Amino acid sequence: QKEVEQDPGPLSVPEGAIVSLNCTYSNSxxxxxxxxxxxxxxxxxxxxxxxSSGNKEDGRFTAQVDKSSKYISLFIRDSQPSDxxxxxxxxxxxxxxxxxxxxxxxxxxx
Amino acid sequence: xxxxxxxxxxxxxxxxxxxSLKCEQHxxxxxxxxxxxxxxxxxxxxxxxxxxxLSINESVPSRFSPECPNSSLLNLHLHALxxxxxxxxxxxxxxxxxxxxxxxxxxGEGSRLTVL
Numbered sequence: 001q002k003e004v005e006q007d008p009g010p011l012s013v014p015e016g017a018i019v020s021l022n023c024t025y026s027n028s029x030x031x032x033x034x035x036x037x038x039x040x041x042x043x044x045x046x047x048x049x050x051x052s053s054g055n056k057e058d059g060r061f062t063a064q065v066d067k068s069s070k071y072i073s074l075f076i077r078d079s080q081p082s083d084x085x086x087x088x089x090x091x092x093x094x095x096x097x098x099x100x101x102x103x104x105x106x107x108x109x110x
Numbered sequence: 111x112x113x114x115x116x117x118x119x120x121x122x123x124x125x126x127x128x129x130s131l132k133c134e135q136h137x138x139x140x141x142x143x144x145x146x147x148x149x150x151x152x153x154x155x156x157x158x159x160x161x162x163x164l165s166i167n168e169s170v171p172s173r174f175s176p177e178c179p180n181s182s183l184l185n186l187h188l189h190a191l192x193x194x195x196x197x198x199x200x201x202x203x204x205x206x207x208x209x210x211x212x213x214x215x216x217x218g219e220g221s222r223l224t225v226l
Contacts, residue, residue, distance in 0.1 A: 034214070041220075041222070042219050042220070044215075046214055046217075088152055096166060097158075097166065098215070100153055102151070103151075103152055
């Protein structure tokens with residue numbers, strides 16, 4: 001079993017839809033949780049960062065961490081074609097050594 | 111625009127060549143990283159530098175040689191690479207606070223390496 005599991009998709013949604021992206025993990029020592037967005041042939045861009053548990057909101061993006069279930073989520077409201085990218089979750093017990101999920105490829109259709 | 115700058119953006123080299131990838135950041139971050147990313151795969155950690163000292167080497171073959179000349183610069187020297195080393199090489203940086211890394215990695219756009 002991988003330490004971090006993420007559905008690779010691909011996921012296609014119409015413009016304006018609410019998108020839910022998820023990762024599960026097995027290591028209870030993880031306390032740093034991040035979501036990155038990566039456009040094709042570009043480096044990953046940090047979207048959301050959470051230390052320990054709880055929710056965080058930034059504009060159209062909401063990140064949730066449920067440590068009891070070892071489950072993290074990223075919600076995108078009012079999705080736009082410009083949100084089309086691969087979304088990577090990343091987490092770790094030490095911030096030096098993050099484990100990335102395999103990424104979910106999202107396409108938002110106009 | 112990313113504040114981590116990587117050069118070159120593209121590099122093609124033969125298996126006998128020696129080349130270097132360069133990374134620069136001016137955010138005052140004291141941790142710098144090299145990651146390798148193959149197509150449709152997540153980034154894989156190669157090296158971590160903290161305060162210009164190598165702190166993590168993820169069992170990377172010696173044909174990859176990192177160097178951190180100062181707090182803003184990170185190099186990856188390449189020698190005798192194999193075709194399977196073709197990938198996107200990503201540099202990242204992060205703050206170090208109270209002796210720990212904050213985990214907020216800021217990535218460059220990457221150097222796409224092709225080994226013939």
